[in-house]
Structure formats: structure tokens, C-alpha cells
Amino acid sequence: MGWLALFALVEGVALARKAPGDTLSEHVWRWFAIGEPGKRPRVTGWVRLRRFALLAGLAWLVLHFLTGGLF
Numbered sequence: 354m355g356w357l358a359l360f361a362l363v364e365g366v367a368l369a370r371k372a373p374g375d376t377l378s379e380h381v382w383r384w385f386a387i388g389e390p391g392k393r394p395r396v397t398g399w400v401r402l403r404r405f406a407l408l409a410g411l412a413w414l415v416l417h418f419l420t421g422g423l424f
Contacts, residue, residue, distance in 0.1 A: 381407075 360377075367375035374383065382388065385407050386400040394400065416424040 364377060367377075373379070385403050386394045386396070388394050413424065
């Protein structure tokens with residue numbers, strides 16, 4: 354439960370500051386080259402690999418939660 358409180362604190366500070374690139378969402382969008390509509394980065398093989406890793410990781414996490422840790 355401590356990690357959730359720490360996340361809420363860090364994310365709350367980032368939201369209160371309103372500086373660009375502070376929130377977890379903004380970091381994820383930058384790491385996986387999501388970009389803003391109209392300003393999206395060029396999609397390369399490296400970008401596709403990073404996005405696939407994100408998709409695979411999130412799919413595993415959902416399975417992990419829904420099966421009680423069997424996966």
C-alpha cells in the first residue's frame with residue numbers, strides 16, 4: 354500500500370506543478386513515442402518494438418491480476 358501512497362504523492366505534485374513532462378502519462382507517451390495528434394514522431398522499427406513491449410507487458414499484467422497470479 355505504501356507504493357500507492359508514494360505514487361499518489363509524486364503524481365499529485367506533478368499535477369499541481371503543471372510543468373510539461375512531469376506526469377507518469379507524459380513519460381509513457383514520450384518513452385513509447387506516442388506524441389500529440391498532429392505532432393506524432395516517425396514510426397520506426399525501434400518504436401514498434403517499444404510499443405509491442407508496452408502492449409505485451411500490459412496484457413500480461415491484466416492476465417496476472419485476473420487469474421490471481423497464475424500468469
